[in-house]
Amino acid sequence: MSGLLEIEDLHLELPGPQGWLPILRGVSLALSPGQVLGLVGESGAGKTMVGKAVLGLQPERARISEGAIRFEGRDITHWRDEARRALLGRGMALIPQDPMSALNPVIRIEAQMTDVLRLHLGLDRRAARARALALLNQVHIREPERVLRQYPHELSGGMRQRILIAIAFACRPKLIVADEPTTALDVTVQRQILRLIKELQASSGTSLLFVTHDLGVVAKVCDRVAVMHAGRIVEAAAVAEVFTRPRHDYTRALFAATPRYDRPGEALVPVPAALSESLFVEAAAYDAARAARSSHA
Amino acid sequence: MVERRALGAALSNGRVLFGLAVLLLLVIVALAAPLLAPHDPLEQDLLSSFEPPFWRSGADANFLLGTDSLGRDILSRLIYGARIALTVALVAASLAALLGTMLGLLAGYFGGWLDAVISRLVDVWMSFPPVLLSVVLAAVVGAGLKAVILAIIVVDWTRFCRIVRAEVLVQREQDYVAAAVTIGLSRLRVLACEILPNLAPTLTVLLTLEMGIAVIVEAILSFVGLSVASDAPTWGGLIQEGRLYINQAWWMMALPMFCVIVTVLGFNALGDGLREALDPVLRR
Numbered sequence A: 001m002s003g004l005l006e007i008e009d010l011h012l013e014l015p016g017p018q019g020w021l022p023i024l025r026g027v028s029l030a031l032s033p034g035q036v037l038g039l040v041g042e043s044g045a046g047k048t049m050v051g052k053a054v055l056g057l058q059p060e061r062a063r064i065s066e067g068a069i070r071f072e073g074r075d076i077t078h079w080r081d082e083a084r085r086a087l088l089g090r091g092m093a094l095i096p097q098d099p100m101s102a103l104n105p106v107i108r109i110e111a112q113m114t115d116v117l118r119l120h121l122g123l124d125r126r127a128a129r130a131r132a133l134a135l136l137n138q139v140h141i142r143e144p145e146r147v148l149r150q151y152p153h154e155l156s157g158g159m160r161q162r163i164l165i166a167i168a169f170a171c172r173p174k175l176i177v178a179d180e181p182t183t184a185l186d187v188t189v190q191r192q193i194l195r196l197i198k199e200l201q202a203s204s205g206t207s208l209l210f211v212t213h214d215l216g217v218v219a220k221v222c223d224r225v226a227v228m229h230a231g232r233i234v235e236a237a238a239v240a241e242v243f244t245r246p247r248h249d250y251t252r253a254l255f256a257a258t259p260r261y262d263r264p265g266e267a268l269v270p271v272p273a274a275l276s277e278s279l280f281v282e283a284a285a286y287d288a289a290r291a292a293r294s295s296h297a
Numbered sequence B: 001m002v003e004r005r006a007l008g009a010a011l012s013n014g015r016v017l018f019g020l021a022v023l024l025l026l027v028i029v030a031l032a033a034p035l036l037a038p039h040d041p042l043e044q045d046l047l048s049s050f051e052p053p054f055w056r057s058g059a060d061a062n063f064l065l066g067t068d069s070l071g072r073d074i075l076s077r078l079i080y081g082a083r084i085a086l087t088v089a090l091v092a093a094s095l096a097a098l099l100g101t102m103l104g105l106l107a108g109y110f111g112g113w114l115d116a117v118i119s120r121l122v123d124v125w126m127s128f129p130p131v132l133l134s135v136v137l138a139a140v141v142g143a144g145l146k147a148v149i150l151a152i153i154v155v156d157w158t159r160f161c162r163i164v165r166a167e168v169l170v171q172r173e174q175d176y177v178a179a180a181v182t183i184g185l186s187r188l189r190v191l192a193c194e195i196l197p198n199l200a201p202t203l204t205v206l207l208t209l210e211m212g213i214a215v216i217v218e219a220i221l222s223f224v225g226l227s228v229a230s231d232a233p234t235w236g237g238l239i240q241e242g243r244l245y246i247n248q249a250w251w252m253m254a255l256p257m258f259c260v261i262v263t264v265l266g267f268n269a270l271g272d273g274l275r276e277a278l279d280p281v282l283r284r
Helices: A047-055 A083-086 A108-119 A125-138 A144-149 A157-167 A187-204 A217-220 A239-244 A251-254 A272-297 B001-012 B012-030 B074-110 B114-128 B130-141 B145-171 B177-181 B185-225 B237-244 B252-277
Strands: A005-016 A019-031 A036-040 A063-071 A092-095 A175-179 A207-211 A224-229 A231-238
Touching: A005 A047, A019 A047, A019 A272, A036 A047, A036 A217, A047 A063, A047 A092, A047 A207, A047 B074, A047 B177, A083 A231, A092 A157, A092 B177, A108 A125, A108 A144, A108 A157, A108 B130, A125 A144, A125 A157, A157 A175, A157 A187, A187 B012, A207 A217, A217 A239, A224 A239, A224 A251, A231 A239, A231 A251, A231 A272, A251 A272, B001 B012, B001 B252, B012 B074, B012 B252, B074 B114, B074 B145, B074 B185, B074 B237, B074 B252, B114 B145, B130 B145, B130 B185, B145 B185, B177 B185, B185 B237, B185 B252, B237 B252
Parallel strands: A036 A207, A036 A224, A092 A175, A175 A207
Antiparallel strands: A005 A019, A005 A063, A224 A231
């Protein structure tokens, strides 16, 4: 299985009051063409940071101390500016979390959609407009002509997310990072958006790195899933396998903590404090071992 | 549509209407000065000096607002003064806005040492008393319209720089900026095409207020004789001349002061009104 995206032993740190704080502790992932990988975990597990690091959008003060990110076989870990920009939009794209703020409030939809087309595909204004109309049709937006003339605040959250999805798929990128694309939406809209993302992904053969905290979403959309905790991947396997035979205690605990609409009588079980504690202790031990290793080296 | 709604809000605002009316009047007077002025503003007529204005007994119908010590028609001088006031207001305020906005954008967006240098420069700059700074500047560069404009730019770019920098710091953290970066736009393009349009309301308000300030600074500089050539009709110059005869002919000083006050009031009302109309938080 030749990987489109390979993350190998990625360590990412942010400056803290007492030296560097580890955010990612040796994350390894592989994503082959056309595959959908779910990245789940609780808040602060580092799942969003993985997505950002892939896109090269990690905070400027962050440092990648170890490991590599390979895209189509090229090591892009430390690519900056020009080289990285050539990749963004064309090779890889983002579906952002909050559709309400991810569109520029003072620019018409047309300009926001055609920018990426003109920049990467070199289309002229008319061709870009025609392509934008086709894209809006693909994401099932009615009256695309009118929508192109509108400003973001005139559209609903669902519409805006559809437009952002259209922008992400606009240049047929090989990889799309979706950072909790349905979290900010209404529950009724969530399902439509998920279906839309899945539909476009399947028809275009794009790989998808799907960051979410919602296991229900993972079950609907993903082929494989990686469970993260405290900057480490505790379990990674095919969705069917993880859902039927979760191997790691934390994964089991996450399932127990997920509300089941089909079993309304069941009480919710939070992740046990002892388990959470032991995982953090493990992470701290990992940091200590790593620090000792680097001081010996 | 955003523009149309904002325009509607602006035009239903009393202060905006008042400001626009004053500004429009000023523009008409300045453009049509040769047609409106009954006399040449420089024409001396020593036989009819110190003519009183129309509301005083013994007024000459020829000189509606009276004449000065050299027999020059005050009304004509006020009308021509509007030309200089308006030129300074438009040119100096626009150029100060341009310089300040550019530096503010760079400081706010790129941060780091560039921000440190520009911000410290602004801090130091603002610690000089502005009027003193422009007086010194005009004295160094030499009197004249260009010197006045230069003095205003040099003093007032800091107002724009500070506010624009702060605004960019807010805007650049918005998701739409990150989204623009992820489609592969360059940093300069993001700054110019994504962030700058979001500053338009702020800049409009600042620019309008700055025009009012420019009118005052011009009046001050011509009052102390550092503006255009001393016989040219400027409002500040008229105030300064009138001051000499304040006990005999108070209107010689009061009339140009009235012009300055109404003009500045107009610009300020326009600026405040626009701020209300364009600010989405205040509008709600």
